[in-house]
Amino acid sequence: MLTIEKVLVIDSVKEMIMESTVVLDKTVVDKLLFAYDSEKSVLAKSVLEKIIQNQEIARTENIPLCQDTGLVVCFVEVGRNLHFDYDLSEAINEGVRRGYIEGYLRKSVVAHPLKRVNTKDNTPAVIHYDFIPGNELKIHLAPKGGGSENMSALKMLSPADGREGIIDFVLKTIKDAGGRPCPPLIVGVGIGGNFEHVAYLAKKAIFRQIDDASSVMEDRLLEEELLDKINKLDVGPMGLRGATTALAVKVESAPCHIASLPVAINLQCHSARKKEVTLYGKKA
Amino acid sequence: MERKLNTPISADVIKSLKVGEEVLISGIIYTARDAAHANMVKSISNNSAPPFDFVGQIIYYVGPTPAKPGRAIGSCGPTSSYRMDKFSPFLMEKGLKVMIGKGERSDELIKEIKKQKAVYLIAIGGIGALLSKTVQSSEVIAYPKLDAEAIRKLTVVDFPAIVAIDSEGNSIF
Numbered sequence: 001m002l003t004i005e006k007v008l009v010i011d012s013v014k015e016m017i018m019e020s021t022v023v024l025d026k027t028v029v030d031k032l033l034f035a036y037d038s039e040k041s042v043l044a045k046s047v048l049e050k051i052i053q054n055q056e057i058a059r060t061e062n063i064p065l066c067q068d069t070g071l072v073v074c075f076v077e078v079g080r081n082l083h084f085d086y087d088l089s090e091a092i093n094e095g096v097r098r099g100y101i102e103g104y105l106r107k108s109v110v111a112h113p114l115k116r117v118n119t120k121d122n123t124p125a126v127i128h129y130d131f132i133p134g135n136e137l138k139i140h141l142a143p144k145g146g147g148s149e150n151m152s153a154l155k156m157l158s159p160a161d162g163r164e165g166i167i168d169f170v171l172k173t174i175k176d177a178g179g180r181p182c183p184p185l186i187v188g189v190g191i192g193g194n195f196e197h198v199a200y201l202a203k204k205a206i207f208r209q210i211d212d213a214s215s216v217m218e219d220r221l222l223e224e225e226l227l228d229k230i231n232k233l234d235v236g237p238m239g240l241r242g243a244t245t246a247l248a249v250k251v252e253s254a255p256c257h258i259a260s261l262p263v264a265i266n267l268q269c270h271s272a273r274k275k276e277v278t279l280y281g282k283k284a
Numbered sequence: 285m286e287r288k289l290n291t292p293i294s295a296d297v298i299k300s301l302k303v304g305e306e307v308l309i310s311g312i313i314y315t316a317r318d319a320a321h322a323n324m325v326k327s328i329s330n331n332s333a334p335p336f337d338f339v340g341q342i343i344y345y346v347g348p349t350p351a352k353p354g355r356a357i358g359s360c361g362p363t364s365s366y367r368m369d370k371f372s373p374f375l376m377e378k379g380l381k382v383m384i385g386k387g388e389r390s391d392e393l394i395k396e397i398k399k400q401k402a403v404y405l406i407a408i409g410g411i412g413a414l415l416s417k418t419v420q421s422s423e424v425i426a427y428p429k430l431d432a433e434a435i436r437k438l439t440v441v442d443f444p445a446i447v448a449i450d451s452e453g454n455s456i457f
Binding site: 043046047050051053054055057058061062063064065066067068069104105106107108116118120147150178179180182238239240269270271 | 304306319346347348349350351352358359360361363364366386387388406408409410411412413414416417431432444446456457
């Protein structure tokens with residue numbers, strides 16, 4: 001019987017939270033540097049410069065990149081050979097609790113959407129599970145900010161709307177959002193599935209590496225066309241106009257009903273914080 | 285070159301601020317976001333005294349991370365302003381003159397800014413670490429139970445912002 005110690009899960013989650021909220025991944029910084037070099041607008045350049053300076057200060061002085069240290073979202077892949085004699089979600093939430101308290105991070109979760117009483121430890125996280133072959137437990141984690149999440153959107157298109165309908169909806173969503181979701185953005189687009197699955201796909205899309213491309217040709221072409229068109233919208237960094245509205249577009253697709261063309265857009269701000277860890281099962 | 289401003293910002297200076305201008309603010313600013321706005325408007329509407337005298341003052345929309353030992357404040361960048369659109373006209377009628385946040389505001393709010401000869405500034409979202417370096421002191425002065433959403437009195441030096449809606453109602457967006 002293979003298992004992973006509970007304390008290892010707790011500590012890994014805690015460390016991912018404390019690290020990701022302070023250190024922006026180098027692949028994201030590289031995209032920002034590239035955008036700074038190519039941006040022509042003076043104001044847009046000044047905004048990008050401050051965003052780049054900010055991540056340097058955050059990293060070297062151990063200050064959170066952004067005051068919105070998010071609601072934690074996890075995609076967990078569980079190896080089929082693993083057995084847990086404890087509640088895995090509870091262990092992840094214990095890691096969240098410790099990370100937010102020990103890391104001096106903002107607690108931004110309320111227990112009920114209408115009563116709005118803060119849970120004071122940023123739990124619970126939103127956790128998605130999937131099974132994979134083997135002996136590993138993979139946890140992909142993102143402290144997701146509220147500003148960009150609020151500007152996300154979902155629409156059930158008709159199959160006749162097709163590719164053009166998808167592009168129009170994505171462009172309208174980003175244009176209307178303007179500076180509110182803190183561009184430059186990473187745009188996650190889900191297409192297909194059904195009502196709830198398409199939102200899951202859009203979220204999954206923003207967990208991809210910023211510099212990768214879809215392995216599905218149709219989706220890859222859509223990513224390229226959308227990135228080009230989004231950056232021609234002239235929204236710009238923080239909505240102050242310019243050529244840098246999105247750093248990347250990620251499309252995830254799934255089979256769907258003959259009557260449907262679901263589309264979801266999940267926006268990720270420039271403070272694109274995420275981490276992943278792989279833990280290996282050991283004999284209990 | 286950024287223009288230096290000291291708080292409180294006088295009516296004449298507010299009038300002279302033009303959309304797109306980059307400014308550096310020094311002095312006292314007050315923090316309030318969603319819950320503090322709702323509470324303030326409710327208590328003033330019930331004829332209770334406001335939690336602080338905001339006439340002619342600056343309200344900054346922020347909910348900072350907790351301050352680490354030895355630091356004045358944690359990460360403290362702006363939150364989205366549109367969520368305060370419901371409350372700001374009421375506060376401007378009562379004398380609020382300067383708001384700092386991020387992002388677009390409603391057309392009604394722009395009209396009200398023009399009417400009240402107020403000004404809306406934006407700080408850059410997601411640069412809370414950099415902005416924290418401009419904060420010299422921070423003191424919770426109202427609604428301590430709201431934690432991050434409590435009202436704080438901040439002393440800042442050279443806090444960077446951009447004029448987004450000027451007193452003539454011109455908008456940067």
